[in-house]
Amino acid sequence: MPFDPVSPLNLVALEEQVLNDWRERDVFAESMRLRADAPEWVFYEGPPTANGKPGIHHAWARLFKDIYPRFHTMSGELVRRQGGWDCHGLPVEVEVEKELGFSGKEQIEAFGIEEFNARCRESVQRYVGDFAALTERIGMWLDMDGAYWTMSPKFVESVWWVFKLLWDKGDIYEGFKVVPYCGRCGTALSSHELGQPGAYRDLTEESAFVRFPLVDSDLDLLIWTTTPWTLLSNVGVAIGPSVEYVRVRGRDGRRDLVIAANRVVDVLGEDAEILGPISVEELDGRHYERPFDDVPLDDESQIASAWRVVVADFVTVEDGSGLVHLAPAFGEIDREVGLAAGLPVINPVGPDAAFTSAVPAHAGVGVKDADPAIIERLRVSGRLESSVAHEHSYPHCWRCSTPLIYWAKPTWFARTSAYRDDMLRENAQISWHPEHIREGRFGDWLENNVDWALSRDRFWGTPIPVWRCTECGKDTCIGSLAELTESAGVDLLALDPHRPAVDGVEIACGSCGGTARRVESVLDAWFDSGSMPFAQLHYPFENEDAFEKRFPADFICEGIDQTRGWFYTLLAINTMAFGRAPYKNVVCLALVVDKDGQKMSKSKGNVIDPWSVLDTRGADALRWNMFSAGSPWTQKRVFVEGIDETTNRFILTLWNTLSFFVTYANLDGWSPSSEQKASAHVLDRWVRSRLHHTIKDVTDALEGFDALRGAQALDRFVDDLSNWYVRRSRPRFWKESDQSAHATLYECLDTVALLLAPFTPFISDSIHQRLRSTTRSVHLSDWPEVDAAALDPELEAEMEIARSVVSLGLAARNDARLKVRQPLARAIVLLPDAKRPSDPIVAEIADALNIKDLETVATLDGLLDYSVHPNFRTLGPKAGPLMPALKAYLATADAQVVRSALEESGVYVVTIDGTEIHLNTDDVEVRAASHEKFALAQEDGIAVALDTTLNDALRSEGISRDLVRALNDLRKEVGLEIADRIHLSLSAVGLAAEAISTHQET
Secondary structure, three states, X not given: OOOOOOOXXXXXXXXXXXXXXXXXXXHHHHHHHHOOOOOEOOEOOOOOEOOOXXXXXXXXXXXXXXXXXXXXXXXXXXXXXXXXXXXXXXXXXXXXXXXXOOXXXXXXXXXXXXXXXXXXXXXXXXXXXXXXXXXXXXXXXXXXXXXXXXXXXXHHHXXXXXXXXXXXXXXXXXXXXXXXXXXXXXXXXXXXXXXXXXXXXXXXXEEEEEEEEEOXXXXXXXEXXXXXXXXXXXXXXXXXXXXXXXXXXXXXXXXXXXXXXXXXXXXXXXXXXXXXXXXXXXXXXXXXXXXXXXXXXXXXXXHHHOOEEEEOOOOOOOOOOOEEEEOOOOOHHHHHHHHHHOOOOOOOEOOOOEEOOOOHHHOOOEOHHHXXXXXXXXXXXXXXXXXXXXXXXXXXXXXXXXXXXXXXXXXXXXXXXXXXXXXXXXXXXXXXXXXXXXXXXXXXXXXXXXXXXXXXXXXXXXEOOEEEEOOOOOEEEOOOHXXXXXXXXXXXXXXXXXXXXXXXXXXXXXXXXXXXXXXXXXXXXXXHHHOHHHHOOOOOOXXXXXXXXXXXXXXXXXXXXXXXXXXXXXXXXXXXXXXXXXXXXXXXXXXXXXXXXXXXXXXXXXXXOHHHHHHHOOHHHHHXXXXXXXXXXXXXXXXXHHHHHHHHHHHXXXXXXXXXXXXXXXXXXXXXXXXXXXXXXXXXXXXXXXXXHHHHHHHHHHHOOOXXXXXXXXXXXXXXXXXXXXXXXXXXXXXXXXXXXXXXXXXXXXXXXXXXXXXXXXXXHHHHHHHHOOOOOHHXXXXXXXXXXXXXXXXXHHHHHHHHHHHHXXXXXXXXXXXXXXXXXXXXXXXXXXXXXXXXXXXXXXXXXXXXXXXXXXXXEOOEEEEEEEOHHHHHHHHHHHHHHHHHHXXXXXXXXXHHHHHHHOOEEEEEOOEEEEEOOOOEEEEEEEOOOEEEEEEXXXXXXXXXXXXXXXXXXXHHHHHHHHHHHHHHHOOOOOOOOOOOOOOOXXXXXXXXXXXXXX
């Protein structure tokens, strides 16, 4: 027996067996050895952050990272697939804080930085194991033994190198700027971290319209703020240079107000009384009474420049009052305007985002928590005009979900804005999938680039390699452990370059000879991952040739959120360092959601554990669903029922086709032979043309990073193979003399296994090894090539029409309640070009429809009866009192003549009692029905009419076919195998006996 029997499909068990085989034979490593001397196709693994168990969205991305390297490996290229782990940063720290029950930095410092960082390292190593297990189980081949870890000393040293490279170019600087700040985490964040999913959330908070009394005047400025807590730091009011301001009478005896003219109605109501205009010149430079005097100025000489009106271009009248309060300590634009106008800065907020003792009334209270009390103080003081619930999108910490504040503080920056044009130039050369990301989401982000806030006031991360002299303040940047050793005068080559060990290293100041100590901050973890093209190889300290060969990458892939993350940091760092983009092709995946399109969350109870799918459905079931069910550029809906549906439609169909082949090949003792000649049978020629057409389609799709298109091509072919080729060829498999059907089906299944290998690596390997009776993996095979000689597009088109004819014929049989087993005398077919198909195609149609003859016609005339049906709604007004006579006329009119007139001119003219009535297609409907003796079905220009007239010969043949069907069902009931020979005794009378006698060879 040349082929192992095929058992009912159990994907989970099959995959475990294949996985064990891969492990035992080290198939992944063998696939690399086979391509050792081949041209290299470079893939960069975007390192997942090991801060928790992997979810279904991680599987989504990893499957697309797997399919294209598998394809390119089979296509003859070397794809190394080095793994990587993102180990540093807030994601890891916050996870460890949760484990320890911590809620802030003070607890970490009390616990000890060394012990806390040790816990972070342990956490990373623990979760990396979870990721590695999932990676293997879903069939992603990744070199995890040689993976890079961003926390390794070699990786950190390469990051230091590029930091110093940028430092020497003047692209790293420390600035005192307003930055997004998380009080819980106690650190600044970067603009691209605010672009992470869920960073902006809708909040409804109390906003306030507040009166600022002008000094030496009876007027109050009316300002609006959504952050009342910033009023304690107010030092100015901005007005727009081209905004029209007016004086509005105060209600209830209160002072008059200054407000933008086109904001009066929205803010104060339609009954507000405008007293007249006030020019910008009248307001510019005027002083007002500050809303709160809790915090004095550090320098009394600044009083003259504080609490005054300034003119600024940024002021709009889309909302608010047209006057904007300025707190330079808590707004980037506020700070820019304040610096230009010479306004002082008041900052009574500490690193925990709470008020300091400088504000006794609110000391120790988080600034946003203080809003209600501040609004109440304004109400009591008479400064509150009104408070309004305001819904707005507000930034939150992407790791701990705390609402952020904007806070002025010293921060280290990379001067990315200076490279905006360079990054835009490089982006234009990148092939994005989908393409609109280039100019859209990513291009827009680059166009609006701001300098990257690099420093984090945290603990577990790559330390910023800057040492500051305690004497003269000079900064020294260190680019390697060797350089640090030389500067410190101590051998530090084996130093773990993390806090707190590196914090204890002191070096001599190169300027004054004083002692220099490292600045405490660590780098944004995104700087680590953006450095991976060179840092994974410890470049430039080693592997220079390898880096030159593997830069840039041919392919990277992540979710669309990485346009604000890894895609950006990769481009920024490598453009600044090397002047070019680090990747050529990007596959950008949409987000994973539940079956209703909702984001998955534990609170909603709609999270799918990937292991639950893998343990019950199997990895290939998940993979095929991910690749075949919808575009990866749109939200991916993942649900078990959807996975089952795609599995049943494709994988199970393929497996059943394999089972059919193995059963009959073993019955006939057939085995593949290199001497097998190409078959001339029309079905064989057709399916081989479809096969090689599919090879081309799948190849083109994968080369174009379009897994969906490739999956759809395979899906169509397996459907063609199972539901047309095998179904139409079944009698040929029952004839031992016809070996061409075996050979053709074998070729199709064997090639499908190759084409399917990147999509579903487990079942494709099982099919491949079963068909070839080998233990050699399909993943060590070469990608199939198109045989141009096998392509026959005309035959494919002709067979497509044949299948449509058969489909319509079967529909007609169903409508007439005629079983397919009952032969019919003829079918009359109308085709778009009226061309009769070739004789072999006609034979297939006739056999499929169980008809004796097939006629083709140019028109259905003669097969249809037409009748005219009046539309009384439109005809009543048109015919008036002539309606009864018109109705009688139409009942006997020649419907063919009416139909022809309406088709040719759109009008049919009737004369009733000397009056012409013009009928159009709204007035009458010409309906067609098949003659009583025909069953008709038509669609898309094709029509099939079956002659339903039965004679005794046709009835006799139908009875014989019913008997064969009944006998086959009985064989199954009693458990007989296909190969079992049986003795049969029948007893019948009349037409049944005649049918048995006539068709006993059937």
